[in-house]
Amino acid sequence: MASEVTYAEVKFKNASPTAVIEAPPETKKHEHHPQKYPPWLPWLISLLLLLTCIALVVVLLVAPFSHSSKQPTALQEKFTAWECNSAVSENKGQGWVCCPKGWKRFQNSCYFLSLDKMPWAESEQNCTGMGSHLVVINSREEQVFLSEQIKQGTGRPNFYIGLRAVIKDQWQWVDKTPYNVTAAFWRTGEPSEGDEKCVAIHKDSEIPNNWNNVRCQQHWRICEAAAVTV
Template identity: 45%
Template sequence: MSMEGRPNPGAPAEEKGGCPRLSPWAVLIPALIFKACITCGCLVILHKQSREAHRTLPETFPEWHCAQGMPGSKELVWTCCPMGWKAFQTSCYYFSSDVMSWDDSEKNCTAMGSHLVVINTKAEQDFLLKWVKEMLADLPVKMYYIGLTAQEVEGQWCWVDQTPYNKNEAFWKPGEPSDPILEPCTALQVNSKKQARENWNDLACFTDLYRICESAPTCI
């Protein structure tokens, strides 16, 4: 009898349709590896975003106070200020309990990732005035440095963050500034018995006063 056309008993049987069947592990293992890579990538991105979010203010602050939402924004984000700082609109504010010269005050604010406060609006001025009055206690007058100084040559007033000086949004006391050359630094002079919004006073920068620092809040 001819051997042609008879199957070889030692040869493996052919799969129907001519295609070999894949093991389930051949599909499952690459899928698990791919998923693990995606997960690791996401964790790296989230960690980087977290580090970036806290760049504005140092992470050395032990506690943070957070509130949901940013004024004027429809995004559901959390804005955070360090404990002990006051939040208003898009900034965090620190009111010191010790006194320093203007230069040392600015260095102290910078070391905390902020700068001496820059006042842009009546609303911001009123907010600062309110908090200073609450901290006056038994003191009739209290003075806080702000980030406004006069240039030595021209006597032109400048903010520490390069915000243009707007005389229409300046809140000088009557008769001030009196001497931008000899008194080139500025402070809030708050009287517990008066509600006057106009309370800026120019003075010599070596005077030891309290200070107000300002920084953008952390968003998470």
């Protein structure tokens, strides 16, 4: 006897309906409009350019004394007006050598020839107060330069230098540089005997030998300081 096959239709209540995939909405194309700048923008740009120019000018004016990492010298602290000349240094390349306005420059030093007279001790104090000292002459070239500067003036015959004898015939420089008689520039017959313990350059004597020992009374003076290099 053949077996019967029974077919039954089965329905699942939790079956999910066929998924419907929705396409994303069509993206709208962006419309390009010309960009509008605020009306104050050109003024802002002009102001920034002006401030930049001012900053550059300030940097150029103060550069000689602001680029160095060293502390300012006493001379720099005393003077605000300077005269600078271009110079070439082996280490720094192109640079500047500066002296206070009205001072004379020779090599790496600045010199001030006074217009008034003082005794030797007060002359040294006056130079010190300006961040300098009475001149110390270290070479024939320096001696010739100073002598020529003095001859250009009028009515000022004797200028103190930084040499004197605290003890008779024991000449000393103010900066403790050893006195070398072979590098001295005395006039013929000088130094003379007597109470003349200070030294001055005599204007009307022949160059370079024009040192004259004098009494430490009223005379003009030459102050010296190292030039400021930047």
